Amino acid sequence: MARHLNKNDIEKIINIIVLWESNQITWDGICEAVEPLIGKKPTRQSLNMNKDIVEAYHNRKKGIRATDNAIRKPANLKIAAARIANLEKQIYHLEEQNKNFKEQFVKWQYNAYKFGVSENQLNSDLPTIERK
Structure with missing residues (x-):
């Protein structure tokens, strides 16, 4: 049975997404990045079920496109x-x-x-x- 994400896990995942430094962000990349933090590799579908995570993902994706890594x-x-x-x-x-x-x-x-x-x-x- 799949382990549900609790509030603490969700905050950690959102923090990973907000601080994402790579030129490309993917759901699989997020799943791999959060595995050591929450103790289990979540699926894309479980991340996609949380509105806050999806919003953070879309905002980060827009931010990557907007800045084009021009620091x-x-x-x-x-x-x-x-x-x-x-x-x-x-x-x-x-x-x-x-x-x-x-x-x-x-x-x-x-x-x-x-x-x-x-x-x-x-x-x-x-x-x-x-x-x-």
Whole structure:
């Protein structure tokens, strides 16, 4: 019987994907890279069942395509240190924003359950706008 991925395993897998340094990222490569961390080689299908892992994979794939491994090299260490500081501030801001979005989603999820809103109602398409 297959071992399910727990929250800790999922975080480790996402971390591997985010820090992926190769020019090409594949599901098989991810499976092999996470095997020593989680104690078992997961299948592509088990990774593909988790939305957070799939999102991290697609974002990393887009990032690889967008940068084409063109690493900007600063002129000196002072500029590099300033850039690192700015990026760390941006990361902190985005992590806080993401945390707030997740908290808001949990509130909405609870209220939808509380007031009997079905998943189909929540996932229904937006109405089309008729423009002249």
